[in-house]
Amino acid sequence: MTGIVNRYEVAEVEVIRRAGLVIYSVEGNEIGVFAIGDSFYAWRNRCPHAAAPVCEGAICESDRRLPVFGTVSPANECDERIITIKCPWHGWEFDLRTGQHIVSEHVKLQGYEVEVENGRVYVYM
Template structure:
């Protein structure tokens, strides 16, 4: 089942929208031309993860020298700071198997749709 959640180009790159679909809160995120949909529940403590800020990561490039990567691609949980890759849903901590629950997103000239019944595969 496809559910329309936004008009075409309703979100700028780096934007998010939290929508209610069939009684579930789902965060819709846009990265470049791609859209990603994640259930608004953190796997750590059931926090409303999609309400958190979107950032990049600090990557060490030398002593006291950092560069940023994954700009507009990291979702930080507002309760405990867990960080997730918005493209894959995976927790960024090394060795962690925590992952957000996602849904496929389809777009066409009429809008942006979340596809229910199919969990996003990684």
């Protein structure tokens, strides 16, 4: 493996912002590109549990931090709303900003660097 990283244009910023999520095929991989506020996140549309199309799952928002290792942080420790994506097959949930599974620190979505330039969104793979 050469380690070469390529930049792929996926869409105009406004297209993704209006939709909130757009799924693209890049190099044979389905990539879900999400807009959250002014930020963009790109995740492979493949759940690490059973290869389900995870980016097609429900997006949920919470005022409180979600349970981590069986505990819930006090409300005063919550510095922002958490946004998760729930896998449509088995309900596994991941933080949409980090890709981290909400319970296991050992499970994470495969992510890609995103860049915005001149009103266009690019993904590095």
